[in-house]
Amino acid sequence: MTRTLTALGIGLREQVRNRVLVALLVVLPFAFITLAFAVTQDVEMPVRTLVDGETASVMRPMPDVHGVIMTPITSALIAGLAGLFVMRTASVDGRLAVAGYRAREVIAARFGILAAITLLVTGVSVGVMWLDFVPENPLWFAAAMVLLSLIYGMLGILLGAVVDRLAGLWIMLIVPMLDIGLFQDPLFVQSEPDWWMRLLPGYHPVRVLVDAGLTGTVDSAASIGWGLAYLLVVTVAAVVAFYRVSGIHQ
Amino acid sequence: MAVTEPQTADTDSTEAVLRASDIEKTYGSRVPFTRQIPVLSGADLTIHPGEIVGIVGANGAGKSTLMKILVGVLDADAGTVERSGSIGWCPQEPLLYDRLTVTETFRLFGSGYDMTSEEIAAARDRLADRLDFEQYLDYRVDQLSGGNRQKVNLAIAVMHDPDVLLLDEPYTGFDWETYQQFWAFARELADDGTAIAMISHLIEERERLDRVYELHDGTVQDVTEEGTDGTDTTREGDDA
Amino acid sequence: MHRIREGVRLNLQAFVRTPLNLVLAIVLPLVVIEGWGQAMAGLPSMPTVEAIPLDLGRMLGAVFGVAIIAGLLGLVQMIHARSADRRLIQAGFPARTLLATRLLMLTVVAVAVAALNFGVLHVLIDPEAPLVAFAALALAGIVYAFVGALVGAIVPRLFEGSLVVVFLAMMDAFLSGDSPLAADVPDFVEFFPLYHPKAALESAALEGTIATGEFAFVAGYLVVLLALVTTVFTLTMQTSGRWAA
Numbered sequence: 126m127t128r129t130l131t132a133l134g135i136g137l138r139e140q141v142r143n144r145v146l147v148a149l150l151v152v153l154p155f156a157f158i159t160l161a162f163a164v165t166q167d168v169e170m171p172v173r174t175l176v177d178g179e180t181a182s183v184m185r186p187m188p189d190v191h192g193v194i195m196t197p198i199t200s201a202l203i204a205g206l207a208g209l210f211v212m213r214t215a216s217v218d219g220r221l222a223v224a225g226y227r228a229r230e231v232i233a234a235r236f237g238i239l240a241a242i243t244l245l246v247t248g249v250s251v252g253v254m255w256l257d258f259v260p261e262n263p264l265w266f267a268a269a270m271v272l273l274s275l276i277y278g279m280l281g282i283l284l285g286a287v288v289d290r291l292a293g294l295w296i297m298l299i300v301p302m303l304d305i306g307l308f309q310d311p312l313f314v315q316s317e318p319d320w321w322m323r324l325l326p327g328y329h330p331v332r333v334l335v336d337a338g339l340t341g342t343v344d345s346a347a348s349i350g351w352g353l354a355y356l357l358v359v360t361v362a363a364v365v366a367f368y369r370v371s372g373i374h375q
Numbered sequence: 376m377a378v379t380e381p382q383t384a385d386t387d388s389t390e391a392v393l394r395a396s397d398i399e400k401t402y403g404s405r406v407p408f409t410r411q412i413p414v415l416s417g418a419d420l421t422i423h424p425g426e427i428v429g430i431v432g433a434n435g436a437g438k439s440t441l442m443k444i445l446v447g448v449l450d451a452d453a454g455t456v457e458r459s460g461s462i463g464w465c466p467q468e469p470l471l472y473d474r475l476t477v478t479e480t481f482r483l484f485g486s487g488y489d490m491t492s493e494e495i496a497a498a499r500d501r502l503a504d505r506l507d508f509e510q511y512l513d514y515r516v517d518q519l520s521g522g523n524r525q526k527v528n529l530a531i532a533v534m535h536d537p538d539v540l541l542l543d544e545p546y547t548g549f550d551w552e553t554y555q556q557f558w559a560f561a562r563e564l565a566d567d568g569t570a571i572a573m574i575s576h577l578i579e580e581r582e583r584l585d586r587v588y589e590l591h592d593g594t595v596q597d598v599t600e601e602g603t604d605g606t607d608t609t610r611e612g613d614d615a
Numbered sequence: 616m617h618r619i620r621e622g623v624r625l626n627l628q629a630f631v632r633t634p635l636n637l638v639l640a641i642v643l644p645l646v647v648i649e650g651w652g653q654a655m656a657g658l659p660s661m662p663t664v665e666a667i668p669l670d671l672g673r674m675l676g677a678v679f680g681v682a683i684i685a686g687l688l689g690l691v692q693m694i695h696a697r698s699a700d701r702r703l704i705q706a707g708f709p710a711r712t713l714l715a716t717r718l719l720m721l722t723v724v725a726v727a728v729a730a731l732n733f734g735v736l737h738v739l740i741d742p743e744a745p746l747v748a749f750a751a752l753a754l755a756g757i758v759y760a761f762v763g764a765l766v767g768a769i770v771p772r773l774f775e776g777s778l779v780v781v782f783l784a785m786m787d788a789f790l791s792g793d794s795p796l797a798a799d800v801p802d803f804v805e806f807f808p809l810y811h812p813k814a815a816l817e818s819a820a821l822e823g824t825i826a827t828g829e830f831a832f833v834a835g836y837l838v839v840l841l842a843l844v845t846t847v848f849t850l851t852m853q854t855s856g857r858w859a860a
Contacts, residue, residue, distance in 0.1 A: 139472050149775055160790070206778060210773075216470055290773065291688075314654070
């Protein structure tokens with residue numbers, strides 16, 4: 126435990142010293158989410174969500190809908206990229222293993238750093254969103270945000286381990302936008318999403334985000350469970366990928 | 376690839392502390408029409424306590440690959456590596472975290488070596504003095520010159536007084552004095568019983584080595600006798 | 616000139632040797648363009664919000680896809696070549712020739728990316744004036760390749776730089792896209808990199824016209840970007856020109 130905490134503490138310190146990154150993690154969500162609210166028409170639009178467990182269309186102000194969608198796009202995108210770049214120190218992590226760190230300790234430390242970045246970005250994104258839009262059920266909303274960001278963070282690690290950097294960048298930049306911003310967007314997809322859209326990482330968390338953000342009751346609680354299962358699967362895959370690529374198997 | 380469980384090293388024993396047998400390694404993908412590059416094809420090597428062993432060979436012969444397999448960060452395709460005791464590894468490139476200070480780097484790796492805070496501090500101060508980088512202890516790694524970064528790279532490998540020290544061109548960027556200090560230090564460690572294997576390109580260093588292995592065509596040959604009379608045994612086209 | 620040609624050829628060769636990059640360069644445009652088109656076409660029509668025709672959504676997807684891919688390539692190119700460029704200049708390679716190689720490489724790549732995206736777009740929407748539409752898309756790519764290079768010169772780290780490029784492209788696409796969901800956007804949006812290329816693309820694809828005003832603006836934009844990239848490139852090569860002690 127001590128080694129894990131040492132590696133985690135020192136690793137976090139290392140990240141915090143990247144002032145450019147820290148600044149970007151705060152400034153970019155602020156700029157993007159604030160801009161989205163500022164230029165969105167204040168009109169009511171039909172939005173697909175769950176009412177009493179059934180898919181229904183409700184009228185909601187556009188700024189609220191944008192808040193519910195733009196905020197998770199921002200957070201997921203940054204978390205996914207952060208996961209992708211966790212792999213950039215893989216060879217040094219391998220040296221930690223030679224120094225005596227067990228694989229699980231290195232993994233716990235690295236994944237812990239990613240979780241910290243994810244929580245920071247999620248917190249900033251939700252905080253900025255809160256200036257213009259307060260979700261109907263804040264706790265559920267926050268839980269779904271964290272879940273979605275962690276899923277994308279783990280996918281970033283997985284991608285960073287299996288493809289080269291440029292390909293990983295392209296994929297991790299476009300997939301969250303398509304997934305959350307288009308295929309899960311309750312404005313663009315007015316009926317229940319097709320089967321393949323339901324396989325995408327954003328399906329369950331965004332379902333909860335829309336429900337918790339825009340309606341008075343949360344009818345999609347089961348989606349949190351499914352989302353956690355999704356997170357578990359991608360985390361296991363990310364751990365295995367990290368383990369194989371980083372040379373920490375001794 | 377099989378690896379035996381580490382045992383407590385007996386520095387007085389003539390038993391090898393590191394033994395590699397029939398090591399094979401090929402780089403490349405199994406995808407059709409892509410190139411496969413065989414690097415090692417049955418390499419054998421042993422290192423005993425108290426000796427400084429040199430590993431020489433042409434560029435691309437597989438020296439670093441062999442060393443990574445001996446260390447354990449790279450899996451061989453076949454063969455066994457048996458290790459006794461603790462390992463210290465100084466890779467060719469300084470594998471360090473750029474934004475950590477030198478002191479923090481010692482603390483991080485010292486923690487891995489199960490050293491106490493006092494032991495870490497003592498090792499850090501001793502090595503910083505020995506290799507002349509005390510004034511840089513509070514500098515971040517990315518603020519160091521190449522030579523100083525390499526000094527830290529080496530210091531991290533030896534800070535825990537390992538039983539086996541594996542060094543991949545450890546003095547790259549060293550000034551002349553530090554280079555001499557390094558050899559004096561290496562000899563002291565060997566005299567204390569540490570087994571040292573070092574990848575070396577400098578023919579002049581053969582005099583300082585107890586044994587020399589040459590990596591050629593994927594296998595390792597003990598060429599100690601060939602070099603002891605000072606004749607140049609490098610092949611045409613090899614780097615000196 | 617020979618050096619420039621050789622430099623461009625070698626860079627392209629390196630890219631082509633990574634099969635996954637090639638696959639993505641072809642697959643991603645298809646996914647982005649059609650995904651954007653279908654999703655935006657799903658927007659319900661309301662009294663104050665017009666429905667977005669499928670083709671318009673596809674064009675926005677094409678512009679965004681070109682911007683993001685070309686922008687990232689520009690960023691990667693500038694970052695990866697940084698150290699080597701410094702060494703080349705110190706070894707006597709003319710800085711102007713080197714920069715010209717880099718910029719020509721970026722232009723070739725951007726045009727190639729635009730060609731792939733346009734190929735997909737052409738199949739889906741059958742533009743009225745295909746060559747002009749392609750020119751507009753290519754210019755969008757070149758603009759963003761230069762933007763990516765500029766970001767790479769200022770923030771020479773891949774993670775941080777890619778964050779800047781992608782958020783820039785997202786905000787740009789959102790605001791420049793004449794989205795019916797957007798209220799009156801501020802006038803300064805006209806200076807966003809994608810605004811005029813997108814307008815030119817729409818004119819060419821939907822009306823078959825050459826929006827000379829839009830093309831002229833983009834040309835001017837490129838000149839300014841060129842000056843900025845040249846300045847920053849020269850400064851970064853000069854300030855780090857000394858050998859490490």
